[in-house]
Amino acid sequence: MFQDTRQTYGTLSKSLHWLMAVLVGWQLLKFGDRIADGEHWVGQTLVPWHISIGTLLLVLIVIRLVWALQQRNRRPEPDPALRTFVKAGHGLLYAVLLLMPVTGILVMVGGGYGLSAFGMQLIAEGEEVAWASTLGGLHSPLAWALTALIAGHIVMALFHHFVKKDETLRRMV
Template structure:
């Protein structure tokens, strides 16, 4: 089952969800880069891919939003989870997952580092662009906000599962 259905998300939606989750988890390894100036296994092994994965996540999240829009009328409907707070939470997650890489790009380009993704120089090194650098400074605080939103997402999924709606969590697993 590739497409979403009323009782379960399809393979494509589940792939987008879990692949995004894995990549975002990898991105949060950057927090460990602040320990001992990144001179440890995490800092030397995972963190060097931060920019590449961030750029890939931007493309992945946009593709995921397009897919979700095409599946809108067939997605599982849960009356308990279909309230305003749930919708705002999901919109916030999509928004933060889109804004994070854009702020990272602003940080890199604004500080004159240019932008190199998967070995391709997309933006050459150059002069600093003050407004972009300033906007890019929001990358780290927004990462903390994204982390809070993800924790909230997980807590609410588990809460719904434990409080009687066993199908909600199962529909994405």
């Protein structure tokens, strides 16, 4: 089943969710740079992929947003009592997931570094761009916000599974 239904999410929704979960988890390893100035296995092996993975995540979140909009009338409905809370939480997750790579690109362009992903030069190096650098300054605070949103998302999924014992988590697995 490729498309979503009222009972469960489809193959594409599940695949995008879990692929992005793994990639965002990888991105959050960047916090490890704050430990011993990144002089450890994680900082030297996984973190150098940060910009490339962030660029890939930008593509994936755009695909995911377009897909979610196309599937919005097919997707499982949240508990009516919690609908506003659920939609706001997911809306914030989508917004921050989109803003993270955008502000990351602004950091690079604003600093005059250009943008390279997976060995391809996407934006040439150039002069510093003050406004881009300023907006790019939101990248780190957004990373902390995303971490909090992810933690809340996981806690709520586990709450639904173990406390409410409903099918919420199973729909995405």
